[in-house]
Amino acid sequence: MxxxxxxxxxxxxxxxxxxxxxxLFVEGAPDGLPEGSVGLAAMDDGAAIPIGGGRFLVVTxxxxxxxxxxxxxxxxxxxxxxxxxxDLAMMGATSALALTCAVILEDGFPRAALERIRESMRxxxxxxxxxxxxxxxxxxxRGEIDGIVITTTGVAITERVVxxxxxxxxxxxxxxxxxxxxxxAVMSARHNLGIEGDLRSDVAPIMSLVAHVLSHHGDAVxxxxxxxRGGLASALSEMAQKAGVGVTLDQNALPISEQVRGxxxxxxxxxxxxxxxxxxxxxxxxxxxxxxxxxxxxxxLGRNAAVVGTVTTERPGKLVLDTGFxxxxxxEPEGEPLPRIC
Amino acid sequence: MxxxxxxxxxxxxxxxxxxxxxxLFVEGAPDGLPEGSVGLAAMDDGAAIPIGGGRFLVVTxxxxxxxxxxxxxxxxxxxxxxxxxxDLAMMGATSALALTCAVILEDGFPRAALERIRESMRxxxxxxxxxxxxxxxxxxxRGEIDGIVITTTGVAITERVVxxxxxxxxxxxxxxxxxxxxxxAVMSARHNLGIEGDLRSDVAPIMSLVAHVLSHHGDAVxxxxxxxRGGLASALSEMAQKAGVGVTLDQNALPISEQVRGxxxxxxxxxxxxxxxxxxxxxxxxxxxxxxxxxxxxxxLGRNAAVVGTVTTERPGKLVLDTGFxxxxxxEPEGEPLPRIC
Numbered sequence: 307m308x309x310x311x312x313x314x315x316x317x318x319x320x321x322x323x324x325x326x327x328x329x330l331f332v333e334g335a336p337d338g339l340p341e342g343s344v345g346l347a348a349m350d351d352g353a354a355i356p357i358g359g360g361r362f363l364v365v366t367x368x369x370x371x372x373x374x375x376x377x378x379x380x381x382x383x384x385x386x387x388x389x390x391x392x393d394l395a396m397m398g399a400t401s402a403l404a405l406t407c408a409v410i411l412e413d414g415f416p417r418a419a420l421e422r423i424r425e426s427m428r429x430x431x432x433x434x435x436x437x438x439x440x441x442x443x444x445x446x447x448r449g450e451i452d453g454i455v456i457t458t459t460g461v462a463i464t465e466r467v468v469x470x471x472x473x474x475x476x477x478x479x480x481x482x483x484x485x486x487x488x489x490x491a492v493m494s495a496r497h498n499l500g501i502e503g504d505l506r507s508d509v510a511p512i513m514s515l516v517a518h519v520l521s522h523h524g525d526a527v528x529x530x531x532x533x534x535r536g537g538l539a540s541a542l543s544e545m546a547q548k549a550g551v552g553v554t555l556d557q558n559a560l561p562i563s564e565q566v567r568g569x570x571x572x573x574x575x576x577x578x579x580x581x582x583x584x585x586x587x588x589x590x591x592x593x594x595x596x597x598x599x600x601x602x603x604x605x606x607l608g609r610n611a612a613v614v615g616t617v618t619t620e621r622p623g624k625l626v627l628d629t630g631f632x633x634x635x636x637x638e639p640e641g642e643p644l645p646r647i648c
Numbered sequence: 649m650x651x652x653x654x655x656x657x658x659x660x661x662x663x664x665x666x667x668x669x670x671x672l673f674v675e676g677a678p679d680g681l682p683e684g685s686v687g688l689a690a691m692d693d694g695a696a697i698p699i700g701g702g703r704f705l706v707v708t709x710x711x712x713x714x715x716x717x718x719x720x721x722x723x724x725x726x727x728x729x730x731x732x733x734x735d736l737a738m739m740g741a742t743s744a745l746a747l748t749c750a751v752i753l754e755d756g757f758p759r760a761a762l763e764r765i766r767e768s769m770r771x772x773x774x775x776x777x778x779x780x781x782x783x784x785x786x787x788x789x790r791g792e793i794d795g796i797v798i799t800t801t802g803v804a805i806t807e808r809v810v811x812x813x814x815x816x817x818x819x820x821x822x823x824x825x826x827x828x829x830x831x832x833a834v835m836s837a838r839h840n841l842g843i844e845g846d847l848r849s850d851v852a853p854i855m856s857l858v859a860h861v862l863s864h865h866g867d868a869v870x871x872x873x874x875x876x877r878g879g880l881a882s883a884l885s886e887m888a889q890k891a892g893v894g895v896t897l898d899q900n901a902l903p904i905s906e907q908v909r910g911x912x913x914x915x916x917x918x919x920x921x922x923x924x925x926x927x928x929x930x931x932x933x934x935x936x937x938x939x940x941x942x943x944x945x946x947x948x949l950g951r952n953a954a955v956v957g958t959v960t961t962e963r964p965g966k967l968v969l970d971t972g973f974x975x976x977x978x979x980e981p982e983g984e985p986l987p988r989i990c
Contacts, residue, residue, distance in 0.1 A: 310760065312762060314755050323785055346781055353746060353781035357805065365781065369752050369799060371788055373792075406707055418652065438688060446794065451792070457709070457750045461803060
């Protein structure tokens with residue numbers, strides 16, 4: 307272990323990254339936020355700050371470094387807008403007030419590619435009913451930056467904040483659709499598996515889906531998180547650790563497409579540890595779980611929603627996979643298996 | 649001219665960058681913001697959106713790509729916090745609600761350097777009374793990113809928005825201190841002029857200075873902008889163009905330190921076209937200009953404040969320099985003479 311240098315795993319969304327951020331940024335940093343805030347120490351999908359009148363300002367930020375910038379099912383522009391919209395939604399926001407967009411370009415970057423990305427951002431913003439209100443442009447020299455990096459920040463106002471730490475024993479775990487699509491699509495494209503036609507990233511803004519569920523079953527949803535870097539395994543491990551509960555997943559209930567299964571087998575990668583960019587994981591009160599799934603399935607982005615697990619008091623902080631033949635522990639991934647996945 | 653590729657000048661803060669952003673992002677992009685908003689099309693230092701109760705949400709974002717990351721008088725961490733705090737202040741905000749921080753690191757980046765930058769951000773946040781509430785960390789491979797890039801976004805709530813477009817004929821132009829320090833300090837360090845001991849960047853969060861002036865002379869301030877990339881020449885050209893007025897600068901009134909003058913002469917660079925990172929340019933009603941300068945000078949960051957020019961109806965959109973012996977037009981810089989200045 308070389309602890310005096312930053313390594314790829316520190317940016318990969320898993321355990322190594324959380325440890326770095328906790329050590330460097332969170333420890334000993336009193337944030338001075340008002341009572342009732344969700345700040346850096348919570349390490350949630352974003353922050354929430356009370357602004358009076360029972361309202362919270364929600365804010366979230368992400369840098370997008372994906373390679374390749376155009377991939378099956380999307381591109382870096384769609385990813386940047388969706389990623390930020392989804393993080394707002396994961397805090398309980400049901401509409402976005404504004405997005406900001408800071409772009410860093412490599413000297414010589416093709417203008418046509420930038421126009422295509424801009425157009426993709428515009429379309430995705432329209433889908434999400436979210437305006438980009440301000441931005442920044444920097445250019446770095448060749449060899450100083452690879453292509454394009456887009457950092458988006460989102461701001462929303464909400465009356466209810468949903469945390470990622472709210473799981474209770476007995477809750478059901480619901481996912482809003484198939485798992486592993488983004489990660490496997492990008493990996494297949496990078497490895498030229500030749501199956502990209504069938505395998506597409508799920509990248510999409512899912513705030514309208516989350517809003518649809520919260521409007522019908524707001525009280526039933528106990529926790530929300532999007533399974534991006536590190537996939538469902540990473541998101542659920544973090545949720546379980548924060549709530550001090552265990553989670554048992556039913557392997558046979560996990561919605562995974564045939565294409566993802568095929569690519570995962572070829573690449574030797576578990577679909578549970580790779581990024582999704584258009585999905586949410588929810589904790590849902592047991593008695594409402596079926597109704598929540600039915601409501602999710604009414605929405606085009608929730609057609610494959612499913613109950614996939616149960617929150618327990620066993621093995622707090624751990625994720626257990628029930629295969630139908632036995633149970634095994636799912637290790638929290640150190641990080642995403644592939645760098646630059648989002 | 650190679651119009652099908654992005655070039656360094658497009659990220660340099662001057663005319664070329666504004667043209668690119670206008671063409672690509674602003675034109676034909678209906679932002680759907682409520683009446684009274686300041687959106688992307690205004691190309692101000694940030695955006696402002698009414699949120700009810702006579703209040704506006706102000707938001708601003710910047711990616712920081714400076715090289716070297718440690719420079720005389722500061723580092724990329726202090727720059728990132730100050731740059732964003734100052735952009736909020738330039739919109740009229742007198743306190744910051746929250747900052748976000750997205751960091752991109754090169755694989756192998758020294759941990760000690762990251763800790764030093766983190767500490768610098770912490771100190772600067774404390775100075776600015778602004779908490780970092782959420783963040784993101786990505787790692788890119790060697791040769792994919794040069795060192796570290798930090799994107800900060802700031803959010804504030806204000807009852808009054810000050811635009812950069814508010815200059816009126818007859819207003820005086822006030823600067824809050826010496827000009828050219830940041831740009832010349834970084835250039836001198838990069839060219840190893842060996843005069844860095846005397847020459848330091850002015851990088852600092854100046855929200856408290858701006859708040860001090862606005863609390864005493866709020867109505868007197870007609871326009872606000874920070875002269876970052878492209879320096880005073882770029883900021884004032886933009887302000888003049890937006891307001892459809894001319895600006896005459898009195899060369900002998902411009903506060904420029906001996907060290908900056910010396911370095912500027914050695915490098916053949918005009919201090920008026922390089923970045924400042926702890927200064928503001930203000931339009932001030934003529935009758936209040938002396939009082940505003942006196943108030944600025946009460947504050948440690950405003951000791952060298954001065955009236956440096958007058959807003960006119962002549963040559964709308966242009967900047968004229970009165971040397972004492974004659975008058976000449978100051979061209980709007982195409983961009984900052986040095987890449988990666990901020």
